[in-house]
Amino acid sequence: MRCLNAAEIYAYLENDLLPERRADIDEHLDLCAKCRQAIEERRHLTEAALSLPNLEVPHDLARRVMAKISSPAPSLPVWLTAFIVGLSSLGLLSFLLILSGGKGAITILAGFNHAVLVYLKNSIVWLAKAMTLLTSAWKAIQTLALAFFKGISLLTTLTSPGVQALILTMTLAALISLYLAFKKILLQGEKT
Amino acid sequence: MSSMNEEQDKELIRRTLQGETKAFEILVRKYQQSIMNYIGRMVRERETAIDFTQDVFVRAYSSLRSFDPTHKFTTWLFRIASNLVIDHWRKKKIQALSLSEPADEDRGPALDIPDNEPSVARKFELAELRRRIEKALERLPTSQRELFIWRHVNGLSYEEMAEIKSLPLGTVKNRVYQAKETIRRLLEESS
Incomplete structure (x- = not known):
């Protein structure tokens, strides 16, 4: 067998050879001092290379990375999206009822019996009001939704799923009670 | 053992994608030394190496949704690091070999x-x-x-x-x- 080249030596040192080939090399090494020395030389070099020291990492590197990244935009769960949309619609409806002076939908419907010109005039006024309202409401909803979402994110990070479910149920119940009470007050106002 | 490690990484990625940034911080702490060891020896400037190491994780975070979980996270991370180093060499007009170019x-x-x-x-x-x-x-x-x-x-x-x-x-x-x-x-x- 001819003497080994460097590739064969490294493959031998890394045990990356077929068993038959390895046996041939072992046989050759028993007879060849030059190849034995070449193997020892590269074994020593490889061992030194494998023990190169770590480079120093700043102690606050992870903190710096975390400061650079903003919170990802994870997709909202369907139930949460539905909840936010429902809540927003409820808020908007309440706003409209309040601003119509307690007369609410009845006044709006009565408008249809007026003359076309009066109706158009009123509609334009209403449209302008509604646009102003919608803009304000949209801004308020955006702020509310953002705060709500941040709260949910914090909640999921800090508490267990059981506690999360309990808090969400209680919040939902409180909101529904608030809505029902609000509705009752409005209806009483209409009767008087 | 290695497979368990990979599973842990994938779990941390899943939690990160659900909005738990703390999970990503664990990944940063786990691999910052490896990335620094690689980049530091490639660019040979300590401050640049620190900046690049940070950038690797920031890039990884921003494209985490594109990570293919059938591959190892470390392989993906080193590819990001390698591309960053190649970009650096290109900008400095140092010889940079493309991925397929024969050396x-x-x-x-x-x-x-x-x-x-x-x-x-x-x-x-x-x-x-x-x-x-x-x-x-x-x-x-x-x-x-x-x-x-x-x-x-x-x-x-x-x-x-x-x-x-x-x-x-x-x-x-x-x-x-x-x-x-x-x-x-x-x-x-x-x-």
């Missing part, structure tokens, strides 16, 4: 062992030998240096390196062997 050294010197080869590795104490290897690394062609670091400092397998660089397994092995031989010759010259 000159692949067609280069034979790996034959000459007669009467002097023993250089045994001439030095281990600490001195390590210092000389670090110096020799600076003079190594970039494509060899990168693979040498991944193999010996980061402990990547040849298969992982071939995947990161999209190169045939044989080419990767050959470059690592060439790198070791080049280092040995540089040690011989300097002794």
